[in-house]
Amino acid sequence: MSIETLPEQTQINSASTFDKDSFDQNVMSTYGRFPIALERGSGSQVWDTQGKEYLDFVAGIATCTLGHAHPSLITAVTKQIQKLHHVSNLYYIPEQGELARWLVEHSCADRAFFCNSGAEANEAAIKLARKYSHTVLEIEKPIILTANASFHGRTLATITATGQPKYQKNFNPLVPGFHYIPYNDIEALEAAIGELDEGDYRVGAIMLEPLQGEGGVNPGNRAYFQRVRQICDEIGILLIFDEVQVGMGRTGKLWGYENLGVEPDVFTSAKGLGGGIPIGAMMSKKFCDVLQPGEHASTFGGNPFVCGVAMAVCQTIERENLLSNVTARGEQLRSGLQAIAAKYPQQIIDVRGWGLINGMELSPDITLNAIDIVKAAMEEGLLLVPAGSKVVRFVPPLIVTEADVDRALQILSQVMASVMEDC
Numbered sequence: 001m002s003i004e005t006l007p008e009q010t011q012i013n014s015a016s017t018f019d020k021d022s023f024d025q026n027v028m029s030t031y032g033r034f035p036i037a038l039e040r041g042s043g044s045q046v047w048d049t050q051g052k053e054y055l056d057f058v059a060g061i062a063t064c065t066l067g068h069a070h071p072s073l074i075t076a077v078t079k080q081i082q083k084l085h086h087v088s089n090l091y092y093i094p095e096q097g098e099l100a101r102w103l104v105e106h107s108c109a110d111r112a113f114f115c116n117s118g119a120e121a122n123e124a125a126i127k128l129a130r131k132y133s134h135t136v137l138e139i140e141k142p143i144i145l146t147a148n149a150s151f152h153g154r155t156l157a158t159i160t161a162t163g164q165p166k167y168q169k170n171f172n173p174l175v176p177g178f179h180y181i182p183y184n185d186i187e188a189l190e191a192a193i194g195e196l197d198e199g200d201y202r203v204g205a206i207m208l209e210p211l212q213g214e215g216g217v218n219p220g221n222r223a224y225f226q227r228v229r230q231i232c233d234e235i236g237i238l239l240i241f242d243e244v245q246v247g248m249g250r251t252g253k254l255w256g257y258e259n260l261g262v263e264p265d266v267f268t269s270a271k272g273l274g275g276g277i278p279i280g281a282m283m284s285k286k287f288c289d290v291l292q293p294g295e296h297a298s299t300f301g302g303n304p305f306v307c308g309v310a311m312a313v314c315q316t317i318e319r320e321n322l323l324s325n326v327t328a329r330g331e332q333l334r335s336g337l338q339a340i341a342a343k344y345p346q347q348i349i350d351v352r353g354w355g356l357i358n359g360m361e362l363s364p365d366i367t368l369n370a371i372d373i374v375k376a377a378m379e380e381g382l383l384l385v386p387a388g389s390k391v392v393r394f395v396p397p398l399i400v401t402e403a404d405v406d407r408a409l410q411i412l413s414q415v416m417a418s419v420m421e422d423c
């Protein structure tokens, strides 16, 4: 099929049948799923198999940067699959080089490594930090400090890095070499570095999210991060930022760290990078030669298909000036959420976020949880996702329009009125 004969989005409008029982019988039950099946999308809208329309403020959890069925995405996917979709990293891949160049030109990074997901990008960063600790810092048993309430992925090393026991339960023995500190607490960080400097143990790196996504939409504190940067420079250890959720424009800046006035030594990206195509990247400023040929690899990592598509995402962010849209829509959304929160001061205790990653926190003193609001909103045609038990998270596509945000706020205020009546 050539690009010219691609089916029009509007032609795919018939609701199809979906066999939930068959799905549940054949797919492992690793996810708690909502009982709807989504089958098509356009912009910030998605439709389920019943033909019901939803406003998508989940976007594949902060992933569908350009929303659904964006013309640039369709063109890039079609072009690349017709040309070449996969070859091994045994050979040079021009698309990988071009994407790396764009990332290097648009960040503090000097070079990039490509993989397939956020967890894998963090694994690569952890391996880099381990090797640097051994070979340069000469630490026998290097420790990476990570934060309480952090989230870094679901592999064994990254659930260990994740400072939330609920993700680790029953998966022990965990990977040694991680230690948790409270987020945004400089005294606790300094104390941990002191305490851990004993025998063969020493801190070799600190890994943090510029804003904690899964952990409850907790923005990093500027003064804290600036002091963390100073400490890392003073003692020569690596500062790693997990930009998987907040990178690629979600905060209104291309990278989360730009909100903090601090640059990392190593950072990772995934979710928004490919606009929904599976890709991850680990990037570094200065420490690009730590991992040598044969020391890290990925079969799919950086193949022509994902890199060609991710490049189109990057170019579209620039061409459509999406960062300013993110800032404007983010302000619109937050002020609307604050207006809703003002109606329920006992129940909603905070509204916070950067750009288009925002959270609305419910009081610990009420029985109502984030999931209750998410379910009620879904009924009314608005998709939302919790971030922990008490925070409702709003992460729409970066192409979301003013009318979309107004509509989402209108639905949410109706939903709040009805759930508050019940609780």
Ligand SMILES: *Cc1c(COP(=O)(O)O)cnc(C)c1O
Binding pocket: 116, 117, 118, 119, 120, 122, 151, 152, 153, 154, 209, 213, 214, 242, 243, 244, 245, 270, 271
């Ligand atoms: C989602 C997420 C990850 C894990 O990414 P996967 O692609 O699911 O492996 C890691 N870190 C952060 C901050 C995330 O939000």
